[in-house]
Each structure stands twice: as C-alpha cells, then as structure tokens.
Amino acid sequence: MFGITVINEDAIDVHLNITQQRHPRWKKVAKEILESVHLHDCGVLNEDEQHIGIRAVCIQVSHPTLDPHTVDVILRKPYPAKVEWGKCSCTGGNSGRCKHASALLKYLTT
Numbered sequence: 001m002f003g004i005t006v007i008n009e010d011a012i013d014v015h016l017n018i019t020q021q022r023h024p025r026w027k028k029v030a031k032e033i034l035e036s037v038h039l040h041d042c043g044v045l046n047e048d049e050q051h052i053g054i055r056a057v058c059i060q061v062s063h064p065t066l067d068p069h070t071v072d073v074i075l076r077k078p079y080p081a082k083v084e085w086g087k088c089s090c091t092g093g094n095s096g097r098c099k100h101a102s103a104l105l106k107y108l109t110t
C-alpha cells in the first residue's frame with residue numbers, strides 16, 4: 001500500500017504474543033479475510049515523526065449485512081514498524097489482537 005515494507009510478519013507475531021508458534025493461525029485467517037475482500041477503506045488516519053495511525057473497516061465474515069468493524073492500529077517507526085497499539089470494534093478486539101486487526105496488519109506487509 002505504501003510502496004515500502006510498513007511492517008513484517010515477525011512484528012505481528014510479537015504483537016499477538018505468539019512468537020513461539022511455527023504456524024500461527026492468524027496467518028491463515030488473515031489470508032482468508034484479505035482474499036474475500038472483507039477489508040476496506042484502509043488509510044492513514046494520522047502520522048508524525050515516530051508513529052503512523054492506520055484505520056480500516058472489515059465486513060463481518062459471518063454477518064456480512066451487519067455494520068462492519070472498525071480497526072485501528074498505531075505503528076511505531078522506523079519501518080518496518082512495530083505495533084504500538086491496536087483496537088477493533090468487535091467483541092474480542094479491545095487489545096487489537098482479533099482476526100480483523102491481524103488482517104489489517106497482514107495487509108500492511110504486502
């Protein structure tokens with residue numbers, strides 16, 4: 001999206017606290033969300049020298065007609081960045097470790 005490596009998968013593992021897993025489940029789930037184009041309107045919300053805030057909306061996979069979830073992440077530079085903060089409007093998204101946030105972060109690796 002930015003023409004550079006904004007973040008790499010290792011930083012996502014660290015954020016999700018699963019650095020010990022060889023085949024983390026988030027990679028499969030994030031891939032499914034991205035392939036089914038459930039993530040939309042990804043854009044930069046704010047940016048300064050050290051941080052970049054990114055927001056996207058994610059259609060609910062199991063309830064596509066309901067309001068989509070809003071996902072926010074703040075990354076800490078330099079690039080490839082680290083995840084400083086994350087939040088999603090889904091029930092499990094308070095710490096930004098849900099599948100929607102994972103999909104957004106995965107999107108930013110491409």
Ligand SMILES: [Zn+2]
Binds near residue numbers: 069090101
């Ligand atoms: Zn979520």
